[in-house]
Amino acid sequence: MRTPFTVRLIQSTPKSGWLAIAIFAAITLIGVPLAHLALPESNPLHLSAYTVSLLGKILCYMVVAVAMDLIWGYAGILSLGHGLFFALGGYAFGMYLMRQIGRDGSYGAELPDFMVFLDWKELPWYWAGSDSFLWALFLVVALPGVVAFVFGWFAFRSRIKGVYFSIITQALTYAAMLLFFRNETGFGGNNGFTDFKRILGHSITSPEMRVTLFALSAMLLIVCLILGRYLVSSRFGRVLAAIRDAESRVMFIGYNPLHYKLFIWTLSAMLCGVAGALYVPQVGIINPSEMSPANSIEIAVWVAVGGRGTLVGAVLGAGIVNLAKSFFTVTMPEYWPFFLGFLFIAVTLYLPDGVVGLWRKLRARRALAAAPDAAESNVAGSSSAAAPLPAVEKSDAAPANVTVPKGATA
Amino acid sequence: MHAMMFFKRMLGAALLLLLAAAPARAALDPAALAGLAGDFQSRMDAIEALGVAGGDDARRVLDALEAGHLGVIGERAVIVDGDRVRDAASGAVLELAAGDVEAITMNNRVRRTLAGARAALALTAPDRAERLAAAITLGDSPNASLLPVFERALASETDEEIRGILLRAAARVNLASADAQIRLRAVQALGESSDPAVRALLEGLLEKRDGNWVEPQSEVRAAADMAIHAIDRRIAVAEGVGTVFSGLSLGSILLLAALGLAITYGVMGVINMAHGELLMVGAYATFLVQGLFRSHLPAYLDWYVAAAIPVAFLSAALVGVAMERLVLRHLYGRPLESLLATWGLSLVLIQAARVIFGPQNLELANPSWMSGGAELAAGVVLPYNRIVIIGFAVFVLVLIWLLMQRTRLGMFVRAVTQNRPMAGCVGVPTARVDTLAFAIGSGVAGLGGLALSQIANVGPAMGTGYIVDAFMVVVLGGVGQLAGAVWAALGLGIFSKFLEGWAGAVIAKILVLVFIIVFIQKRPQGIFALKGRFADS
Numbered sequence: 001m002r003t004p005f006t007v008r009l010i011q012s013t014p015k016s017g018w019l020a021i022a023i024f025a026a027i028t029l030i031g032v033p034l035a036h037l038a039l040p041e042s043n044p045l046h047l048s049a050y051t052v053s054l055l056g057k058i059l060c061y062m063v064v065a066v067a068m069d070l071i072w073g074y075a076g077i078l079s080l081g082h083g084l085f086f087a088l089g090g091y092a093f094g095m096y097l098m099r100q101i102g103r104d105g106s107y108g109a110e111l112p113d114f115m116v117f118l119d120w121k122e123l124p125w126y127w128a129g130s131d132s133f134l135w136a137l138f139l140v141v142a143l144p145g146v147v148a149f150v151f152g153w154f155a156f157r158s159r160i161k162g163v164y165f166s167i168i169t170q171a172l173t174y175a176a177m178l179l180f181f182r183n184e185t186g187f188g189g190n191n192g193f194t195d196f197k198r199i200l201g202h203s204i205t206s207p208e209m210r211v212t213l214f215a216l217s218a219m220l221l222i223v224c225l226i227l228g229r230y231l232v233s234s235r236f237g238r239v240l241a242a243i244r245d246a247e248s249r250v251m252f253i254g255y256n257p258l259h260y261k262l263f264i265w266t267l268s269a270m271l272c273g274v275a276g277a278l279y280v281p282q283v284g285i286i287n288p289s290e291m292s293p294a295n296s297i298e299i300a301v302w303v304a305v306g307g308r309g310t311l312v313g314a315v316l317g318a319g320i321v322n323l324a325k326s327f328f329t330v331t332m333p334e335y336w337p338f339f340l341g342f343l344f345i346a347v348t349l350y351l352p353d354g355v356v357g358l359w360r361k362l363r364a365r366r367a368l369a370a371a372p373d374a375a376e377s378n379v380a381g382s383s384s385a386a387a388p389l390p391a392v393e394k395s396d397a398a399p400a401n402v403t404v405p406k407g408a409t410a
Numbered sequence: 411m412h413a414m415m416f417f418k419r420m421l422g423a424a425l426l427l428l429l430a431a432a433p434a435r436a437a438l439d440p441a442a443l444a445g446l447a448g449d450f451q452s453r454m455d456a457i458e459a460l461g462v463a464g465g466d467d468a469r470r471v472l473d474a475l476e477a478g479h480l481g482v483i484g485e486r487a488v489i490v491d492g493d494r495v496r497d498a499a500s501g502a503v504l505e506l507a508a509g510d511v512e513a514i515t516m517n518n519r520v521r522r523t524l525a526g527a528r529a530a531l532a533l534t535a536p537d538r539a540e541r542l543a544a545a546i547t548l549g550d551s552p553n554a555s556l557l558p559v560f561e562r563a564l565a566s567e568t569d570e571e572i573r574g575i576l577l578r579a580a581a582r583v584n585l586a587s588a589d590a591q592i593r594l595r596a597v598q599a600l601g602e603s604s605d606p607a608v609r610a611l612l613e614g615l616l617e618k619r620d621g622n623w624v625e626p627q628s629e630v631r632a633a634a635d636m637a638i639h640a641i642d643r644r645i646a647v648a649e650g651v652g653t654v655f656s657g658l659s660l661g662s663i664l665l666l667a668a669l670g671l672a673i674t675y676g677v678m679g680v681i682n683m684a685h686g687e688l689l690m691v692g693a694y695a696t697f698l699v700q701g702l703f704r705s706h707l708p709a710y711l712d713w714y715v716a717a718a719i720p721v722a723f724l725s726a727a728l729v730g731v732a733m734e735r736l737v738l739r740h741l742y743g744r745p746l747e748s749l750l751a752t753w754g755l756s757l758v759l760i761q762a763a764r765v766i767f768g769p770q771n772l773e774l775a776n777p778s779w780m781s782g783g784a785e786l787a788a789g790v791v792l793p794y795n796r797i798v799i800i801g802f803a804v805f806v807l808v809l810i811w812l813l814m815q816r817t818r819l820g821m822f823v824r825a826v827t828q829n830r831p832m833a834g835c836v837g838v839p840t841a842r843v844d845t846l847a848f849a850i851g852s853g854v855a856g857l858g859g860l861a862l863s864q865i866a867n868v869g870p871a872m873g874t875g876y877i878v879d880a881f882m883v884v885v886l887g888g889v890g891q892l893a894g895a896v897w898a899a900l901g902l903g904i905f906s907k908f909l910e911g912w913a914g915a916v917i918a919k920i921l922v923l924v925f926i927i928v929f930i931q932k933r934p935q936g937i938f939a940l941k942g943r944f945a946d947s
Contacts, residue, residue, distance in 0.1 A: 078746040160930060163681045163745050167881050168927055174878060175923040178916045293878075297753050304750060337761035344754020348747040349740055 012230040017312075021222055028059070028218035033211040052210050056282040058322045059217035063275035065302045065314035066224045067268040072300065073309030074232050075264050076244030077161070081169030082272055083296035084176050085144035089273025090286040091180075092143045094193035095127060096136030097204075097281060101197045113195070114188040124186045133200055140277040141270050148269030149262065156261045161247070170293045180288035192287025193280070204281055217278045221315070224271055228311050231264075240264060301340070304347045307354025316355055438467045440499040443487035446480070446514055453514065454523040461527025462559050469531045471498050475524060481511035530556060533563040538572075545572045549579040557583055570785060574605050582611065590627045597630055601637030604644035612638050652790040653907050659796040659865070661903025662803030665896060666858030667876045668883035669810055670851035672895045674730075675884055676827040677847040680738055680748040684756035685880060686873025688852045690763060691729050692722035692859025693868040697772055712777040715864070722860040723853040729759075730852020734845055756874070763870040771867035780864065799861045806857055811892055813850070823847045882926050 013021070032047060032055070039046040047055075064086055071077045098112040107116040111123065129135040151172060155165060183189035196204050203209060231237050242250045243257045250257055280286045289295070298321070306317025321343070328336040351358060442463070445456030457475070460468040474480040474489045480498060481488055487498035488511055495506045516524070525547070532544035545563075548556060560580040567573050577599070584596030597615070600608050615625040615634045625631050671685050682688075696718040703714040733755055741748040776795050783793035814820035822843045825833040834840045859873070866872065883902060887894025902922065909918035 072746075078749065080749075154927070158930065158932075163679075163749055164885065164930070166746065166749055167681060167878065167885075168930070171878050171882070171923045171926070175920045178919055182916055297750070300750055301754075304747075334761070334765065337757045341754040341757030341761065344757065345737055345751045348744075348751040348754075349737065352744075352747070 008234070009226065009230050012233040013226060017229070020312075021225065025218070025222060029215050032214060032218075036211055037207055049207065049210060052214055053282050054326060056210070056214040056217050057279060058319060059214070059221055060275045060279040060282070061299075061302070061322055062315045062318040063217070063221050063224050063278075064272050064299055065306070065318035066221070066228055066311055067271035067275070068299050068303050069306075069308060069311055069314035070228055070231070070271075071264055071268045072303055073311075073314070074237060074244065075240045075261055077261065077265065078166045078300060079169045079265075079268075080166045080293060080296050080300065081171075081173035082268070082299050083293075084169075084173035084291050085148060085269040085272035086276040086279070087176075087180075087286065087288075087290040088144045088147060089140045089276030090280040090290065091187055091193070091276075092139035092273070093136055093277035094196075094280050094286045095130040095139075095187075096133060097196040097199065098193050099127075099131040100199060100201075101195065104197050105195070112188070112193075114183075114191065115186075118183055126186070137277075140273050144269040144273035144276075145266050148266045152262050152265040153258075156258050156265070159247075170296065173291050173296050174293050177288045177291035177293075180291060188287070190287065192285060194285040194287075196281060196284060199281060204284075210282070213278060213282050217275075217282070220274060220278060225311055225315070231267075232311070236260065236263075298340070301344055301347065303354075305343065305351070305354055307356030307358075310354070310356045313354045313356035320355070438463075438471065438499040440486065440497075443471070443498050444485050446487045446498075447482040447485050450517060450520055453516075454520055457520065457523050457527045458555055461530035462555055464531055464534060464559065464562060467499075467501070470501070472524065472528050472531065474498070475514065475516075476528065478513070481513050483510055483512065526556075530559040533559060533576075534566065538569055541567070541569070542572050542575075545575040545579070549575045552579040552583045554583050554587075574603065574607075577603065578605070578608055578611060581608075585611075585615070585625075590630060593625070593627065593630050594633055597633045597637050601633075601640045603641060604648060605641070606645065609638055609641045609645075612641070648790040649911075652792070653911055654904055655792050655796070657904030657907035658800055658900060659903070660907060661900040662800045663858060663862055663865075664876075664879055664883050664903055665803050665899035666806060666861055667855060667880040668887075668895050668899055669807065669892070670854035670858070671877075671880045672884045672887070672892070673810075673823065673847050673851035673854070675881075677823055677851075678738065678742075678844055679745055680741075681745070681752070681881060682733070682738075682851075683749055683752040683877055684733065684759060685752075685852075685855055686875070686877040687756045687759040687763075688726045688730060688855035689859035689862060689873040689876055690759070690868075690870065692726045692856030693774075693863040693872060694763060694767060694859075695722040695725040695856065696860045696863045697767075697774055697868055700774055712779060715777055715780070715860070718860055719857065722856040724856075726856025726859065727849040727853035730855075731845060731849045733852075734848040738848070739841075739844070756877075760870045760874070767870070769870060771869040771872075773867055774863045776864055793865075795864045799864060802857075802861055806854060807892075807896065810850075810854065814892060819843070819846060823850075882923075885930060886926060 105113040302317040307313030445452040529544040699718040783791040886898035
């Protein structure tokens, strides 16, 4: 995986990070495919189709979490509508998947089943080109990108931020959900898209396709992490963190926060779109409930659980919460909302820096025990980490806590 | 044949109209009853004439006929009352033996006529249901002889529904008249209506059948056209009023939801995502109070709503205080985290309600004084429960206004909203104000839940839809502004109801959200911005 774009790109991720990525890549790109394809089902290490799909789904969620961390952890913008961009990417790719069904649908018609059911005679104009794979790939990136750009331009231009922005993004995804629920919108209404058959002519249910999609998700996550790390440790990332901590001051210095926010916001939405496009064929369905406000706010809690402003924390958080969800919804579904609700409260009250922050704190405490005098200043830093938002840590100073300038947050 | 019958009926009607006009009529004219002794046709005419004439004596005769007690001796109609025989016209006891009475035989046509005549009499009955049934019977096949009956009934009838049926029935008779003038007057009279059924009747005149107009006279057609337009206008006005009204009632629910949020958001800068669940708490409290009344005080069941007001307020306030003390207090200055934590609280509350009360929706019965409604025009009804809710919202609003403007606590709350550090500096106990403000805001949400329980189902997820709407109201109105919240709530309510009528509920919702997003572009501070300097707010 050491295929660096530039020297800076390599340097932006610390050595331990590269090692972790290499291990992760080895497991996901070699280990999992082999365990699924090569090992017989009797082997205890064999991964079932269900497990691979579940893990692939969680990988997509991890990408969304990283995208969320980029805007929330580094730019201080809490979006409660990121599920919209995820679902838009999913729908964009779902259109292609629907066209790939061809005449194998239950009505045997050229049109997707739901259109036949609605007695439509031809495809609506916005379905034009949906049978082309390349056009679908373009839409997957462009559609969430354009929606995010237009919305972000209006919102950031009039300096809407904080809870205002959060609630408006929630209203946005809610409105979109209502829109997609309508049959007249032309995206299958309530049921959305399902019953996919093939991608590029290959069956979607074959083990090879499953493993390919899984590996693609893993690669996407790796790319996101490296790209994200590069962005946040660059000059751009520093301006972004400055905007998060004191937007007015950044403006007085002469920067225009609009461009910075808009760029990271649109990029984050595009990443979500790609994740959604990989999610849909692995799960086999996309419907408007993906846009429900509850889904979007859950993304925020993944990041909060893992630790904001760390990227790696987002990945951990998405993994922890979703594995817990899979466990709870199978064994005791009625307690999942309680667990999730208390998780929201507990994390914000007791774990303001998430799992990663907790780990760093423990390490700092151990360092303190080892060398009380030298680490004193570090502890002061760690206690102030309970302040609103932790600053971006320097690229390879992982154990050190960087103090936040007090009073910098409005 | 038809003309002949028509003539006869008109004659009978005219005769009896004269009679009806006679003052202090003590008894029926025996001549009018003479027909009962004749053949079937003359019997029918006599029965019909009795129905048209109306009055207690006619009713007595027809009831006797229905019961089989009416007979004739020679030309004289008599009623057999046990072993006595009474004169049908005067009711006086006659010195005659019951055995001499010759029964009046009836065939189906006579029976039908009798039924019609009795219905005509029932039009003046004191019981509304009886009158309504009679009007429907007669309205189905009105004929010219019933015109005076209709007119007499209309003179005393006050019920709008029955009046409508009678008016239409009379007009239908008149519209079939050979006299163009009568038809014209009938059409003009119908133009006074606001009933869609009348409109359909008039539209029938403007159709062509087999190449000929149903209504041959062009003036009558022109009048019908005008009448239709007049009716359309009236229906449109009534519907407009109805829409404004439902907008007001939606607005008052929004107001109750938003008032509380405006206080808590204003004071603490925290959007309580569990605010909708406080509505739910209030609604379930109302449900419990109703249950208590049903089992312990069934005689006062109608007043459970009044008893539920303090209960809903206090229970929601209690939950709110717990939330503030246990969670929000510790997240001060971290609004985004507070958002997440309160969302978690709302998840927990919803699931708790689901576990305690079950996932199904509960339907609360309106007290009897809140059910029913005032009918504005045909099809436009203003339900009493919504009227009461609008009044209730006004009541709560006045209370909150007094609390905020006229009490020391209100002044503290306003001070903390405007500038927390400064308020603290001059000695306002900001922490206690926070808790109290949160209690009041939550309590008002509980009252909103009480109101909501009277017009919608009570369920665990009933509050989730309201948080965004309520926040929009707060944003539109300007934070910490009561007047702004009022205007924004009513405006949003009416605006979305009109949009709903025009574009459907879903599109209306989307348009409202888009409108608010655009609005915030223009006026990020809301309609009523706080005056003063607020850098970086």
